[in-house]
Amino acid sequence: MTIAAVRTHRLSAPLHTPFVTALRRTTTVETLVVEVIDGDGRPGFGEAPQVWQVTGASVAGAEACVREMLAPLLIGRDADDLQAACALVRRAVVGNESAKAALDVALHDLAARRLGVPLVRLLGGTALRVPTDVTLAAGDAVDLAATAARRRGEGFTVLKLKVGTDARGDLDRVRAVRAAVGPDVRIRLDANQGWTPREAVRVIRAIEDAGLDVELVEQPVHRRDLDGLAWVSDRVDLPILADESVFDVRDLVEVIRRRAADMVNVKLAKCGGLQPARTLLDLAAAHGMGAIVGSMMEGPVGVGAAASLVAAHGTTAVSDLDAAWWLAWSPVAGGIRYEGANVVLPDAPGLGVTGLREAKIQAHA
Numbered sequence: 383m384t385i386a387a388v389r390t391h392r393l394s395a396p397l398h399t400p401f402v403t404a405l406r407r408t409t410t411v412e413t414l415v416v417e418v419i420d421g422d423g424r425p426g427f428g429e430a431p432q433v434w435q436v437t438g439a440s441v442a443g444a445e446a447c448v449r450e451m452l453a454p455l456l457i458g459r460d461a462d463d464l465q466a467a468c469a470l471v472r473r474a475v476v477g478n479e480s481a482k483a484a485l486d487v488a489l490h491d492l493a494a495r496r497l498g499v500p501l502v503r504l505l506g507g508t509a510l511r512v513p514t515d516v517t518l519a520a521g522d523a524v525d526l527a528a529t530a531a532r533r534r535g536e537g538f539t540v541l542k543l544k545v546g547t548d549a550r551g552d553l554d555r556v557r558a559v560r561a562a563v564g565p566d567v568r569i570r571l572d573a574n575q576g577w578t579p580r581e582a583v584r585v586i587r588a589i590e591d592a593g594l595d596v597e598l599v600e601q602p603v604h605r606r607d608l609d610g611l612a613w614v615s616d617r618v619d620l621p622i623l624a625d626e627s628v629f630d631v632r633d634l635v636e637v638i639r640r641r642a643a644d645m646v647n648v649k650l651a652k653c654g655g656l657q658p659a660r661t662l663l664d665l666a667a668a669h670g671m672g673a674i675v676g677s678m679m680e681g682p683v684g685v686g687a688a689a690s691l692v693a694a695h696g697t698t699a700v701s702d703l704d705a706a707w708w709l710a711w712s713p714v715a716g717g718i719r720y721e722g723a724n725v726v727l728p729d730a731p732g733l734g735v736t737g738l739r740e741a742k743i744q745a746h747a
């Protein structure tokens with residue numbers, strides 16, 4: 383059975399709460415859903431989110447890459463030859479990891495549908511519930527404490543605090559959140575490159591000294607400053623998680639070589655899909671590094687794929703899969719849903735996505 387067509391769909395959906403980090407503020411998810419269709423008309427879906435500030439990926443760029451470069455390579459090829467098709471996509475262009483991830487996931491989704499099994503089964507797992515953290519958007523200490531208490535009431539037990547917007551206030555923010563949620567909630571921090579190495583050491587040590595029981599600190603310094611990242615890791619006790627510093631295998635090799643971080647956040651839109659993501663997870667494990675799987679601000683297709691990977695492969699800490707939870711409504715029919723602090727994968731072929739809610743997307747646009 384050959385691949386008959388590749389289609390792209392531009393999606394925009396509003397968030398119920400603005401998402402604010404040290405890098406950006408956003409109120410919508412802008413994303414490209416890619417559909418790979420076999421000769422029977424069976425679709426497989428993948429997603430390329432727009433993330434100007436992190437990967438530089440845009441909907442327009444991903445769409446051009448898929449249409450002009452990647453789709454022509456796939457049309458007419460054997461839909462069951464998954465490894466070869468994904469390898470072809472990976473080698474076709476430099477960069478454009480979002481577009482490559484969308485096709486890698488769409489090919490996996492299609493393969494799982496053709497076998498009649500959930501994507502997690504194709505990846506070698508059976509679990510259909512995956513715990514996630516939830517992010518608290520950057521804000522002042524009072525707002526953060528109120529939001530933290532609300533999220534705890536909604537069932538979340540791992541909170542990810544966006545810090546790094548002003549180093550002087552970050553200790554107060556963490557203290558306010560710990561006071562609001564009590565001792566039983568895990569708190570992790572993401573500075574999104576917002577600190578200098580000296581600020582990072584000062585803030586992290588202050589948090590350690592205050593006994594605030596923080597789980598880990600994500601990307602304290604600029605992504606290219608691996609020496610700074612290693613310098614921070616050397617001087618603090620809390621585990622340091624590399625996110626923006628590690629896109630692909632070469633990046634992770636460099637972090638391992640310099641012992642620059644204790645953990646890595648693997649994201650499909652950074653590394654180019656499920657196959658390279660599994661390589662990253664295996665490489666991290668082989669070197670005794672911790673790993674979680676995260677996502678960009680993206681919809682149920684991308685998060686469903688990331689959650690399926692976690693369900694099959696496992697991670698050393700709770701993963702970061704709350705992106706689609708932020709959506710006011712889902713732009714796709716079927717797919718994942720959230721239940722308390724869990725992503726629930728549908729017990730249906732592939733990602734369980736049955737279509738796009740075009741009318742709703744059009745009305746929103």
Ligand SMILES: [Mg+2]
Binds near residue numbers: 572574601625
């Ligand atoms: Mg991050």
